[in-house]
Amino acid sequence: MRVVVTGAAGFIGSNIVRGLNALGIDDVIAVDDLTDGPKYRNLLGAQLSDYFDKDEFYTRFARGELGHVDVVMHEGACSDTMEHDGRFMLENNYRCSKMLLDACMAQGTRLLYASSAATYGGSSCFREEPEFEQPLNVYGYSKLLFDNVVRRMVARAPYQVAGFRYFNVYGPREQHKGRMASVAFHHYNQFIENGCVRLFGEYGGYGPGQQERDFVFVDDVVAVKLWFLQNPQARGIFNLGTGSAQPFNDVALASVNTALTLRGEAARPLEQLLKDGLVEYIGFPQALVGKYQCHTQADLTALRSTGCDHEFTDVACGVDRYVRWLHESAVHPAAAAA
Numbered sequence: 001m002r003v004v005v006t007g008a009a010g011f012i013g014s015n016i017v018r019g020l021n022a023l024g025i026d027d028v029i030a031v032d033d034l035t036d037g038p039k040y041r042n043l044l045g046a047q048l049s050d051y052f053d054k055d056e057f058y059t060r061f062a063r064g065e066l067g068h069v070d071v072v073m074h075e076g077a078c079s080d081t082m083e084h085d086g087r088f089m090l091e092n093n094y095r096c097s098k099m100l101l102d103a104c105m106a107q108g109t110r111l112l113y114a115s116s117a118a119t120y121g122g123s124s125c126f127r128e129e130p131e132f133e134q135p136l137n138v139y140g141y142s143k144l145l146f147d148n149v150v151r152r153m154v155a156r157a158p159y160q161v162a163g164f165r166y167f168n169v170y171g172p173r174e175q176h177k178g179r180m181a182s183v184a185f186h187h188y189n190q191f192i193e194n195g196c197v198r199l200f201g202e203y204g205g206y207g208p209g210q211q212e213r214d215f216v217f218v219d220d221v222v223a224v225k226l227w228f229l230q231n232p233q234a235r236g237i238f239n240l241g242t243g244s245a246q247p248f249n250d251v252a253l254a255s256v257n258t259a260l261t262l263r264g265e266a267a268r269p270l271e272q273l274l275k276d277g278l279v280e281y282i283g284f285p286q287a288l289v290g291k292y293q294c295h296t297q298a299d300l301t302a303l304r305s306t307g308c309d310h311e312f313t314d315v316a317c318g319v320d321r322y323v324r325w326l327h328e329s330a331v332h333p334a335a336a337a338a
Contacts, residue, residue, distance in 0.1 A: 002069050004061070006031040006054065006100075009075030011174040012114065012166070012221060014042035016064075016073055019222040020229075021047045029066065031057045031076060042173045058096055062103040071229060074113035079139070080180055081118060086138045093142035093264055098149060102160065110160040112228055115237065117167045117214070117296055119144040126214075127299040128237050130167070136291055147237050160232045164225065167241030167298050170318070172219030172325045183248060184215070184319050187255035188326050196278055197252045203284040209249035209293045214241035217318035220310065227308050234306040241298030242312035248253035251281050254319035262327050 003020055007013035008030035012163035020028050033054045034040060053062065053166055056074055060066060078092045097113060104111040118140030123132040135141045154161050170182035177185075187197045199209040206212070221240055228234050249270055255276050257267035273279040286291075313321075 001025050001071070002027045002029070002049075002067070004029045004031060004057075004069050004072040004163070006057070006068070006072065006074045007031050007114075008048075008051075009034060009039040009042050009173075010075060011042075011073035012169060012218060013073075014046070014173045015171065015222050016075065016317070017043065018226060019226050023226065029069070030056070033076075036176060039176050042176070054096075058099055058103075062099065062106075065105060067107045069107070071110045071112060072100060073095050073225065073229075074100060077114060077143075079090065079116075079177075081137050081139045082140060083169075084137075089138045089142045093139070094145045097146045101146075101149065104161075105158060108159060110232060111162075112160075112225060113146075113163050115147050115163040115165045116140060116143045117165045117239070117241065117298070118167060118314060119147060119167075119200070120296070122293070124295070125299070126239060126241075126297055128239060128302050129215055150237060154235055155245060160228075160235050162228050162235050163237040164221075164240040165238065165298075167214040167216050167239070167296055169216050169218050169221055171322050175220075182215075183213075183251050183324070184255060184322055187252055188259060191198045191256055191259050191278070196280055197256055198280055198282050199248050199252055200284050201281040204292070206247075206294050207283040208280075209252065210247045211292075212241070212245040212247045212296075213293075214245050214296045214298045215239045215251065215315050215318070215320070216249075216298075217313040220312045223310050224303070224308060227310060228306075228334065231299075231306070234308070236302065236306075238303045238306070239300060240303070241296070241297035241300070242314070243298050243300040245295055245297040246315045249279075250315045254316050255323055258320045258323040259327075262324070268333050273295075 005013050005017050005294045008017055009032040027049045028126040029050045030048050030051050030052055031120035033045040118326050119133050120126050123134045124130045133144055135144055135178045190197050253270050
């Protein structure tokens with residue numbers, strides 16, 4: 001099987017490459033933009049058959065110059081939710097995806113692509129239906145625009161097309177993302193650097209640190225994507241989260257306690273961490289007022305209807321595994337700023 005992974009040196013893409021390799025698939029063509037050269041480290045040890053810069057790939061693939069490709073796993077995108085340049089965002093996230101979809105269908109190639117829970121924006125219901133899609137930024141809109149293209153054609157598509165609305169993904173190989181890296185990554189690095197994790201205080205009817213997200217471990221994202229790879233009959237747009245919402249306090253608790261354990265100290269309840277000054281709350285930033293989701297929780301009805309019964313990792317276990325990986329890999333705050 002020949003698989004193309006776009007965004008292959010990125011966070012989720014590099015983990016997908018390793019997941020493919022673990023299945024014995026090593027005819028993997030990586031596509032990315034390595035202007036940020038240190039991202040290459042995410043691909044160290046991975047088995048690849050070729051590499052293309054993204055500016056070269058889309059045209060050459062559309063011309064059929066790569067030979068037959070069985071599946072494209074499309075992870076490449078601008079994922080900066082604070083990017084306000086709409087022309088740039090739509091060119092990168094919508095137009096490239098649309099060109100890729102057309103080329104895949106013309107060449108007999110399946111397409112599994114990354115969408116985002118940002119398509120829901122200000123909604124209080126997270127189900128894959130138009131009435132609940134209210135993106136709060138141009139990033140979310142760019143993803144929704146492509147999802148709507150897929151909606152119009154997926155039932156009659158000659159080959160599998162499936163999109164995945166990622167919720168709050170965390171895990172290894174996200175250090176290059178800087179401020180866009182996960183809360184778990186930042187909590188660990190805050191603790192290593194400052195000895196304290198900071199959380200937002202009360203906001204939106206939620207108490208300090210009680211705003212919540214559907215936090216999903218990257219290994220679970222990879223597992224679901226590989227299930228679809230092996231089940232080409234499954235198609236459509238699907239939420240990819242755990243189906244459970246957990247507060248930021250849970251992430252901080254897991255991050256700090258694992259870090260304490262790694263240096264030989266006993267784990268402590270949240271109340272004690274607060275008392276000891278290892279966790280503290282800060283005022284909610286004025287710049288985020290009216291632009292912040294206090295709750296996300298994936299509705300997994302559509303995903304489960306395909307027969308995918310993957311069991312997801314909770315925050316306590318996932319963050320523990322991640323912090324241990326960060327510790328062993330010596331990924332520290334300097335990496336976040338790189």
